Amino acid sequence: MTPRWPSTLWVVRHGQSAGNVARDAADAAGAERIKLAHRDVDVPLSRLGMDQSRALGEWFAAGEEDGRPEIMLASPYVRAVQTAEIFRNAGGCLPAEQICIDERLREKEFGILDGLTRYGIEAAYPEQAEFRSLLGKFYHRPPGGESWCDVILRLRSLIDTVSLHYGGRRVMIVAHQVVVLCLRTIIENLGEAEILAIDKEGDVANCAITEYRFDPKIGHDGNLVLSRYNVTAPMKDEVPVTREPDAIVAARG
Numbered sequence: 042m043t044p045r046w047p048s049t050l051w052v053v054r055h056g057q058s059a060g061n062v063a064r065d066a067a068d069a070a071g072a073e074r075i076k077l078a079h080r081d082v083d084v085p086l087s088r089l090g091m092d093q094s095r096a097l098g099e100w101f102a103a104g105e106e107d108g109r110p111e112i113m114l115a116s117p118y119v120r121a122v123q124t125a126e127i128f129r130n131a132g133g134c135l136p137a138e139q140i141c142i143d144e145r146l147r148e149k150e151f152g153i154l155d156g157l158t159r160y161g162i163e164a165a166y167p168e169q170a171e172f173r174s175l176l177g178k179f180y181h182r183p184p185g186g187e188s189w190c191d192v193i194l195r196l197r198s199l200i201d202t203v204s205l206h207y208g209g210r211r212v213m214i215v216a217h218q219v220v221v222l223c224l225r226t227i228i229e230n231l232g233e234a235e236i237l238a239i240d241k242e243g244d245v246a247n248c249a250i251t252e253y254r255f256d257p258k259i260g261h262d263g264n265l266v267l268s269r270y271n272v273t274a275p276m277k278d279e280v281p282v283t284r285e286p287d288a289i290v291a292a293r294g
Contacts, residue, residue, distance in 0.1 A: 152186025
């Protein structure tokens, strides 16, 4: 009988992006808007982000073949697709593996707050800053954007797809920080306070691994069990670890 869940599920945040770098510059300057040359969906990896993705792929390639992904799913955002492609080209997954792009893995949408720093939101949309303070990041939905709950809703159908088609397989998902956290919420059945406590401990590092292993002894027909979270050990000494929030950070905190 085919198991309901993948034998191994890795969830990886994309490598450092040009947006992460621009966000740091905007914060340092006290600017209200992040200077980006692209739409958020089109923001590419930085040079360091490419090196991080390659280092992760080479680390997987150096292991046993049955420890590499058989299935790769990625957010359609350029930085996530580039991370997956560089990882694959470095030998991180089985050679013939294609990358399945799934829009349900996209970044949280920020609506009217897109491109603004915290300073920018307080200046342009003080009422949104107040709403977020009252509601919290889990439930606050900026006009035209999403709350964490909205992201969780679309990811529940993604998890159903993974369960339906990839039972017993080794699956890697490449996406974004909020997606990593929201997938933890679903898989581990966490509540608002629990996942926000995890988020408060620190940002998910670029190219960090969150890994689940299938345990047939848990529940009625087995379940996924967290094996490791936010692991950056695969990074080589010459490839720095980065933990910047995503470029549009104001709705996250």
